[in-house]
Amino acid sequence: MTITLEPGTEFRTRARAMTRERMRWYVDGQPTIAADDGRIHTQPPTIHDDDEYARSQGLPGIIADGMISTNWIQGLLVDVYGPQFACRSRLSTKYIAPIYENMQVIACARVNTVVVNEAGKSVHTLDVWCEDDAGKKLTVGSAMVELA
Structure with missing residues (x-):
């Protein structure tokens, strides 16, 4: 892929x-x-x-337990990168604002860098976050995925 x-x-x-x-x-x-x-x-x-x-x-x-927003970010990354994300990746998040009942939550990611490592594999680093429908960040973090 x-x-x-x-x-x-x-x-x-x-x-x-x-x-x-x-x-x-x-x-x-x-x-x-x-x-x-x-x-x-x-x-x-x-x-x-x-x-x-x-x-x-x-x-x-x-x-909401913060892990729910982390799971939603992980789901987004699996949707984009496929099963490779589950095999060769890192995800780190920090919960910066509470998520209350009935809030609308959007998982987001932005590619920061794409480099080829010594093994010849493409490595993507990303900023990741969840935001509400007004754009306020609720969860923030970073991710890395190595593509075969």
Whole structure:
């Protein structure tokens, strides 16, 4: 698979709503998988699943776990680069603003550099981020993918 993306190329997903249901699936996923008994397991209240608890921590309501936005960025990169992204890549993110219920979130990436390494493989470095529908950055980071 040959991918030609020049420095400065930007790509993004369509806007998706951060729904309460999406947020809940993520919170329940880890204890449910760990139990592996066919039932859904929950954990004690957190800022990610309990409005009252989130308000007690100074938030207006629940916020999405940051890994959801990281996963959406990773999904974008897999869509663009294919399975090679999962094999020879790095992704690093930082959560800089909370993502609240019903916010519209867009995963984005911009190619910074394209170089050929000593093995003759094309290496792309990228800035990555999630933003809301007004363009405010919520998650920021960087990625690298080595193409065969």
